[in-house]
Amino acid sequence: MGRSLLPAAIQVLERGWLSANNVLLFDGTEATLVDSGYVTHAAQTVALVREALAGRRLADLINTHSHSDHIGGNAALQRAFGCRIHVPEGIAQTVETWDEEALLLTTAAQQGERFAADQAVAAGDRLVMGGLEWLALPAPGHDMDALVFHSPDARGLISGDALWREGFGILFAEVIGSGGGLEAAQTTLEAIARLSLDWVIPGHGAPFVEVDEALAAAFARLRYFEEDGARMARNAIRACFTFVLLEQRCVTLYSLPDYLAEVPLYREANRRFLGLAPDALAGWLVDELVRAGVAHRRQGFLCAT
Ligand SMILES: [Zn+2]
Numbered sequence: 001m002g003r004s005l006l007p008a009a010i011q012v013l014e015r016g017w018l019s020a021n022n023v024l025l026f027d028g029t030e031a032t033l034v035d036s037g038y039v040t041h042a043a044q045t046v047a048l049v050r051e052a053l054a055g056r057r058l059a060d061l062i063n064t065h066s067h068s069d070h071i072g073g074n075a076a077l078q079r080a081f082g083c084r085i086h087v088p089e090g091i092a093q094t095v096e097t098w099d100e101e102a103l104l105l106t107t108a109a110q111q112g113e114r115f116a117a118d119q120a121v122a123a124g125d126r127l128v129m130g131g132l133e134w135l136a137l138p139a140p141g142h143d144m145d146a147l148v149f150h151s152p153d154a155r156g157l158i159s160g161d162a163l164w165r166e167g168f169g170i171l172f173a174e175v176i177g178s179g180g181g182l183e184a185a186q187t188t189l190e191a192i193a194r195l196s197l198d199w200v201i202p203g204h205g206a207p208f209v210e211v212d213e214a215l216a217a218a219f220a221r222l223r224y225f226e227e228d229g230a231r232m233a234r235n236a237i238r239a240c241f242t243f244v245l246l247e248q249r250c251v252t253l254y255s256l257p258d259y260l261a262e263v264p265l266y267r268e269a270n271r272r273f274l275g276l277a278p279d280a281l282a283g284w285l286v287d288e289l290v291r292a293g294v295a296h297r298r299q300g301f302l303c304a305t
Helices: 039-053 074-081 089-097 181-193 211-227 229-248 256-262 264-274 278-291
Strands: 010-013 022-027 030-034 057-062 084-088 119-121 126-129 132-138 147-151 156-160 199-202 250-252 295-298 301-304
Touching: 010 039, 022 039, 022 126, 030 126, 039 057, 039 074, 057 074, 084 089, 089 119, 132 181, 181 211, 199 211, 211 229, 229 250, 229 264, 229 278, 229 301, 250 256, 256 264, 256 278, 264 278, 278 295
Parallel strands: 030 057, 057 084, 084 119, 156 199
Antiparallel strands: 010 022, 022 030, 126 132, 132 147, 147 156, 250 301, 295 301
16 A cells, blocks of 8 residues: 555554554654554564654554564563553453453463553543554454554544455354454444544554455455354464464474464364364374465474475
């Protein structure tokens, strides 16, 4: 997209795998950051943010939701810059008690670094960032407590993992939670479709202006999942395991069936939607990732390509 379509006071640090994008919004000598990346990238995130700040002060850090690739740099950024941390109201308690299961850390075998939030952001709150007024809107689906931020004046949206150019984040409530993720995502996408929008800054991938196309793709993906939950489970298993593989680079093939049977996300997704024996699940997953070019087999290991 023409990045120039974004207001000048907004800078997107587009990240690769593992880390969500970091969005910096400048107000004079101060700045606000939305989302902080994955914990193993925290030093890189601090360096990127420091460079982009160019001497300005990072006053505030706001998270769209609680997943590891969005909150992993919180502790390091607060140490480096002394910023106040704001989390969605729905996760404030989870963060305070550092419930690693509710944060999906143990659930998906991911890492995080504990931090303390200073304040909660609730749906309906108005924030000033980048010289613009933003409204926090509820965006359940991928994460039932997620928020997105809409600027009516700039006709823009910071969407987190509620809407990407091609799809949206895993509907964890369906795969491992108590359900309701599909309906919630439908409601969220309908609400986004009613906003006046010229551009979207997603949690992953480049900012885009093809808002109608992105919404159409997201609605189509929802219908594809609604028709057959196994598609949703396979997608979730593939995406989460790709994340693990990129973090660890290589895993042993012989231990993969046990691993998939032990980590709750894979175990539950398989139990609810696929019903495969551990060996069959591992065999399918390895074939999928190899065929997609994401991974290759090497002397008893499966390694990220
Ligand atoms: Zn997420």
